[in-house]
Amino acid sequence: MPAATAQALLGRLLSPHDDQRTAALVWTVAEALDSLGVAICLFDESDNVCLWNRCFTRLFPEHAGHVAIGENYRGILQRFYQVRLSAEELPAIDRYIEEAVARHHTQRRPFDFEHHGVRLSVASLPIPGVGRIRIWQQLAAPPTQAMQPPAAVEGPLPIDGAALFDQLADGVMVSRADHRIVWVNLPFVEMYGLGARSAALGMRFEDAFRKAWQTVPTASRALFDRGLAILADQMRFAGAPFELPLPGMRWTRVIEQRSADGHCFFMHVDITMLKRQQQQLLEAERRARESEQVLQEKSALLEATLERMEQGVMMVNAEQVVEVCNRRARELLDLPQALMDSRPTLDALAQYQIAQGEFDSTPPDLIASRSTGRAFRQAYSYDRKRPNGRVIEVSSVPTESGGVLRTYTDVTERKRAEERIRHVARHDGLTSLVNREVFLECLSAALNDPVRRAEGFAVHFIDIDRFKPINDRCGHAIGDKVLALLAKRMRQVARDVDVVARMGGDEFAVLQYQVDQAEGAVGLANRLRDGVARPMEIETQRLTVGASVGIALYHAEDTQAELACGGARPQTADSLLRHADAAMYAAKAANGVRIFGVDGLDSHWAAMQP
Template identity: 45%
Template sequence: MAAMLDGLDVALCVFDTEDRTLAWNRTFLRLFPEHEGHVHVGEPYADNLRRFYAGRLTAQERPQMDRYIAAGLERHRSQGQPFIFEHLGQRIQVSSLPLARLGRVRLWRVLSGPPDAPWPDATPAAGPSMEWLDQVPDGLMVCGADGVIQWCNESFLTLYGFDSRCVVRGLTLEAVYRLAWQQCGQAHDPVFREGLGTLAENMRFAGAPFELPMPRHRCFRVIARPGAQGSVFYAHVDISELKRQQRLLAEAEAAARESERQLRHKSALLEATLENMDQGVTLVNAEGVVELCNGRVSELLDLPAEVLANRPRLADMIAYQRQRGEFSDVSPEVQRYLSSPEQLQIPKVYERRLRSGRLIEVRSIAVRDGSMLRTYTDITERRHQEENIRYLASHDVLTGLLNRAMFMDRLVSEVAMARRTGIGCAVLYLDLDGFKPINDRHGHAVGDRALVWAAQRLRDVVRESDVVARLGGDEFVVLQRGLRPEDSTPALVRRLREAFGQPCHLGDLVVTLGFSVGTAACPGDAMDAEALLSQADRAMYADKARRRAGA
């Protein structure tokens, strides 16, 4: 094909889809000798254009070389009609066509005849017969071969802000363009300078449409067609609204992309948060289908992955757990709730112990769209800590016995029952004898072991229903509850003395601990808890005095 076109004096150059040179013929090098020895397969069309413009641009235009190249590339990619330009003293017509699955081919031919001969498809010269074109809404103008405006219609004057044809006749389009910007007081705008460059570049060609930026954010699309005796016919179309819509569309697309990016970011953040939460989370839609479920649910409830896969129904999850023996220890109220079809709409918080022994808090929250958010929290450790706190608040840390405050609560309750039922109770107030020398001579660690030994002896002797407490230091107290004749206080004191008569082994040290004791009975000695304890305390000191006197 290249050889055939050489025979027709038609230049050819073929480019791939990336605008890289694939092939050319001899006529191409004859019309454009600047490419001889430089063009090569794979050369970007931009490099081809750079050599082309290097010999055409003036010194003032060369700083804008990159813009000329960019515009040339755009013409190459979008050209749909032939246009004519001059090169090395010849008028050359160029066509460009896309090639399926290949790229694009460009063809050039030299137009015959003298330089001032009419161009192909010439338009009749401007004259009175063209005045009907004033009714056309687009701006129309005719320039001579020298680029000077010979005629324009009324729409052209309106577009560029002039009142009379006399103002623009005899001017070039560049001069008209400058005046339009100067009249608006915006000649300092960088957009104006860009527009001048665009105009200077595209006025070299007749046929390639271009966009011309105007003041006040307007934009004209300029289309040129060759006319008679080298004249050129120009149409100026106001595309400002189109550009505005394109700009708004681009902004909307950018905003949509940003919203999508933020949504992806938030979704990723939500997913990461859900998967790293200590709570199990499920979202159940209004139809009872589990739409969302994090991995913690499977861990807490010990559910196989296949049970949670493919968006199971909540009822199926509960049925699977029932088959494994779960929910057996929950209250009838919770059983009814789990079986109710309205559970999605009823907020509920309940606790249940799993087969593994863990204690789970289940919290259900109804969502406005009819769905339900259900969370699962392992509260085993929390309950253990709460129980430990309650224990520490009511027990002596060293001996494990009740402390004074808890003992007084038990004593108040027992005295109140004694007043109601007549069933008596008694208080034994004990103080260890010989404890202080052990503590002072052997240290607090040995003394603490002596207190623990004494507390264990008390536990071993009293009934299971009785209450033992450490009031502080080496003072202990016993509450005998529901006294019967066979549960007399003196008998308990005798058993305690027998127990304390055994050797107390404190590591390498063996000692014998005794105690002084005072007792008070309800209702015989007092009918008030504080009074009862005070009575036993006084009786203990009296016993201690007698023991010292006897010693």
């Protein structure tokens, strides 16, 4: 079975299933691969061994009797390199192990190498939710080729268009199975300082590397020695890219590909600029390490500060992964510790919050802006009402790194205080009814609303009769309680949609919506009077008052008709209130209800014009 097929099969088998069934299937596959001469070793996400088959220990006898469930990959590599490295290379075994771990995590394509005289191809495959699997397969030995002296290999390479490779910016080298160079392009000659193409023919790559460094002073040979060690290790593998230092602080990345006939093709890519940038980063890291203790103390202080802040803080990187979420943010948003420790993406976090109803009261446009990524391009702030009733101020500021910093502040009490202030500013403190200014706002809004105008409405101006004697005889405390009770009764009589206001003193007003006939307004006025007139018992005193109600009606049809005849002016909130007030005085004289423009009240209109 080809290694790629085995990888795909194991990838399917290790999808989430019942644990016992999955284990049985995996062991079955491992046994099957044994019969095909394919070795496998499965690692979890922490690089610990999960399982291996017998072929693994046949190809790598150094692990027989030593490999164990739970052993880390570094332990496997320790035994592997103990039998591969020479006595001169063994002191650098830790570096070899770390480089091998890096290859294990980043390998994307198979490469081959020789071990115990056997040529092996190794592939590596990440398995989501499990870890990574490595698969080895023995390769057939390439046909042996007779060694030829360097002079015999000179001449044109039997590759069509080989001269085109001279136009590349990167170096190209071709060698035989015995690692002797048979062709190089001109950029390779220049990269390794060989002078001419013919100088490379018959060399081994190590010889070309040594020649490139031969004129470098001894004081600068540390990189040369390091390069030799890298070359000695990496030439054991085929297909695994590696990097080599060159004189003049230059670096090249070497990528090898082998053909079926034993030829090896090497691409040498100049990565000097990249390495210089890496060196700059390493230098910056070195300088940072010199102050590591100070930085650790500052980091600990910052972490302690974040955890003790009364403001929630969340930092999201450019990949939209939540990197920091302090204690207060978790508390304010009811986020599980385990979820935030997993460093979720912003989308995963949002899905969890949506399931908890977190955004039920959030405006849809804000949710849409978050999903389009606009939050990572511009700052914004809004108040979010949480399912538990608390109000959280959410502020988001993009960072220079492409991420975003979010802060969460509990503003529930501040919002309540603001609401109380707004309520006090717009409501009468004694009766809790809206005040005169708010009533006029509602009346103006009705005049400007085509629907309200079409439906018609009425303004009731109410004066309490016989209230002053109560105030004078019983005192203002009793009088205030009378007014509060009357306000409550009027609020109960009016509909929820209607507006009831205290205009000042013992005067009240009602804005009655949806009034298309005078009878509807008169009916409400009489109910208001009846409610006001019911006897009251306040602090053992039985009291009664009355009410006079003046009404101003608004009918869009009537107003348009009068305007067409030139007999009316556009009605305003103030004019409607004056009309109702005038009708109230007429009602007080008649001890009842009067409508402006009816019952002989037209004269009031004429008298009140500017």
